[in-house]
Amino acid sequence: MMMELCPVEGVRRAGDGIYVLSFVSAAMSRSIRAGQFLNLRVEEGCEPLLRRPFSAYRIEKTSIEILFHVVGRGTAALRKKRQGDVLDVLGPLGKPFRTADPGYDTGLLIGGGLGVAPLPLLASALREQGKAVVTFLGARSASQLVTDHLENVHTATDDGSIGFRGNVVGLASDFLGKHPITRPKIFACGPMPMLRAVASFARASDIPCEVSLEGPMGCGIGICQGCPVELAGPEKSYALMCKDGPAFDIRTITI
């Protein structure tokens, strides 16, 4: 983990309200792993006060890219960054996806909405480990589907404007019904209702599954206790999304 003032290289549009911001950090670009995130201070001063967490989307030499959706003032400010600006970045944070796990041969990547963000790095990591990769992406409509830098992608949209009409979990289960895959493991990222659906599907199909969670964070580094994730088990206890996650094996948490 380090805190670095990183030169911004630019922001480009990647979909409806969706942008890619790239900045330079030699050190972080080397050390960051798929599933980890960066905590960005979008403005000096106190509006917004807290940093904003974003998954590492892609690495190009010493550049790091994040993919983001403009939803509030932090992301609105990010969109306005230009080459020459400097971004205060804390990272890499969190635990990487557990890709090294020998118990599977094919990674099933499921991304809903901006949940696609960590998947390109994840796909590379899986391929490096000799795993096969199948990717399922869901979005509201074609204009919000970001399939760049991913291979073997199956898509679903709520409005049917492209691909399967319906949600991405339906798409994946449909696909797996038709094309049985041996020794798969699911890696999913997206909104909570989607992750719940993924988890029940994984449980029902007895497929190992990791979900990458999202929620409010105060610090991103474990010092505020602001990001509890309820652990499975008889006694109420919590892990920290920022330090123990953001990705969790669904057997360990209450989702």
Add this chain to the structure above:
Amino acid sequence: MMMELCPVEGVRRAGDGIYVLSFVSAAMSRSIRAGQFLNLRVEEGCEPLLRRPFSAYRIEKTSIEILFHVVGRGTAALRKKRQGDVLDVLGPLGKPFRTADPGYDTGLLIGGGLGVAPLPLLASALREQGKAVVTFLGARSASQLVTDHLENVHTATDDGSIGFRGNVVGLASDFLGKHPITRPKIFACGPMPMLRAVASFARASDIPCEVSLEGPMGCGIGICQGCPVELAGPEKSYALMCKDGPAFDIRTITI
């Protein structure tokens, strides 16, 4: 008074840390008078929370210009405005300089630092009324002296990098000693210590004098009572800088 979202035309440099911002408002460009000010909301949101007051510097057709010094976060944000941005402007505010006063023939304009800002408009107004104009400008150094759009200018700098070495009041009194002027009236704008010096000079020389004051403002329109100016007289009482000023005849206030 109106509140208008005005298109920004651009920001240009006018000196060391000094910039000119121009924006379009057909209505305000018609109605604003020399000495009045505009209260700008530099950012949406609450950083900074309050508007920032600036004198009208110049009018070009439907454009209004302000001249400003970057001293804090409000002015730092203004500097970053670009063509295409929109600025929330409340104005024109305050009372114009009392130029119509028949009791003088020559306006002696004295500006210290950014106190030069209202002088170009004032000079035009005086000329329209058939008054002569002599201008004295002071600044820290040549790089902060903004003499554009002014005629008959005498300058002073603290470091002597250009013009008279010393303060602008010294310059003016020096000049008047050498070139007596009949029926003059002083209009001064600048930091408080300078205005105090101008006032004592004017009193000592028995020259009518208006000073344009500066200080914290909450609203700029008279509803917060946040900008008291102590009135001369036996009983403690205050005028409002924003509503009754910002320019005051020195006989009416305690300065």
Add this chain to the structure above:
Amino acid sequence: MPLSSFRLAGLELKNRVLVASGTYGYGDDCLETADPAKLGGIITKSLSLKPRAGNPPVRIVETAGGMLNSIGLANIGVRRFVDEKLPFLRTVDTAVIANIAASTIEEYCEVLRILEGEEGIDGFEINVSCPNVREGGLIFGTNCTAVAEITRRLRPLTKKPLLVKLTPNVTHIAEFARAVEAEGGDAVSVINTLIGMAIDVKTRKPVLSTVTGGLSGPAIKPVALAKVYEASRAVKIPVIGIGGITSATDALEFLIAGATAVQVGTANFIDPAAGIKVAAGIDRYCDENGIPDVAALVGSLDAASGASVLDSWL
């Protein structure tokens, strides 16, 4: 359009958004940019028996998300108000509530008596965040007995709505709200400013001439909301929510927390039409959410967890 009008202690208000005392002058300064007839009501600057010059400068300083003020209750005095300002206010088609400040209980009574006789005043709001000269300058509003006493003494003097504006600078605002209710007050206005301070480290002097001042603006909204929630659960009389409201969303939070109406203060300095926009935004929210009467929002907080202001684990 949802039903926005409602009755506050018998007084019909057009909508639930008023402008707060001390943040809209006497109602005549914003005419060019905002039509006061679109407001639920105007609350005047605090009026005292004698005119008050107010504090020397500096009276205002910006802070993170807020501002401190130390105006010193500068006002033209109740008599000049009646002569110079009330005639205009009578012409405005909205409720006018006179806010009263005083340094003795007798002075509160005297100011109210003067105004009670005047046409065009629809109600009173009592500012108890004033130093009590008899108690060595201790603020009336931090003493529950004093607040009860003021309410008791003023109540018989008017049949119009009597609102008491509470200070947040107390341990349990609920006690104060209950005291006002018990003495026949029609509503409590919650909150006045929080005591705050700023120092200029260059000169090592306080920024404000009075050292401390009152904090207002968005920064205090969470505190105000908690106080409104606490007060509204303690009493049956209406609670008027105040503190950091700049948008309809802010106002909705207060209504949902339990406020019957709201007041917009500091936001007027940034946009004199802020109150009008807030009122319109509340209507829009109701339309979009199929709420036929804004009243349905008041106190509609779904606080299933049931934790209270007092027992939550911070």
Add this chain to the structure above:
Amino acid sequence: MPLSSFRLAGLELKNRVLVASGTYGYGDDCLETADPAKLGGIITKSLSLKPRAGNPPVRIVETAGGMLNSIGLANIGVRRFVDEKLPFLRTVDTAVIANIAASTIEEYCEVLRILEGEEGIDGFEINVSCPNVREGGLIFGTNCTAVAEITRRLRPLTKKPLLVKLTPNVTHIAEFARAVEAEGGDAVSVINTLIGMAIDVKTRKPVLSTVTGGLSGPAIKPVALAKVYEASRAVKIPVIGIGGITSATDALEFLIAGATAVQVGTANFIDPAAGIKVAAGIDRYCDENGIPDVAALVGSLDAASGASVLDSWL
């Protein structure tokens, strides 16, 4: 370089900047970005007798210039702290102050007794912003008798510095500071968070699972400063200033207002090295202003107008 070190109730601190309880974990999470040995001291997350899971999500929400939290005193419990965290803290060359939370006075005593025996703890800070189970969940810290009682009971149990951390949610914080002083407390820490609240108008639910939470960050700085000023004028024991400090300028305001030292809280979330930068900035200010010892700043406010917290006209 000015003299930055000083003695707090006999304990030598390197400088006047500590990190606040609950905002720096147990000191071991920020190592990669900030060297804790450069801090005046580390105050631990509040420790309770038994481990506490803390509150369900949502625990945090941003507000204008601040944030609300409702962590619920989540901590690993004093015994695991001693076993798992203290060994590391002993290796850090700075003061370690254990913050203690409890729901009965006996529990405060018990936790302190356990820690008193352990090497590596240099002092205690008592968090009295905890619900008192015997009093139906009323916060200890809003009851002056309870704060006095806690101090009285803990005082004989340790010779190390005993700090009592006061809540701002009271009418007169000076009374609480005086009670701590009278019972032999070595210092008061001022302030803990302000009670606040936020509502999601889409769902009409409170954002935080506990409805209300604690407000911290720049938004509360003016309030904290006024409380420090009030407390420091009421007692001779040191006042440690806390609340919204993000820069050296902020910290200087507290020192000038009367704080002997300061704590940096929420700012750590944005920059884990915030405290270190604040300490360096204080030194720079002293150098630039020819101040040989930071001590000269403490309480140096030039409040010529002499207005007090209580009698200023808001």
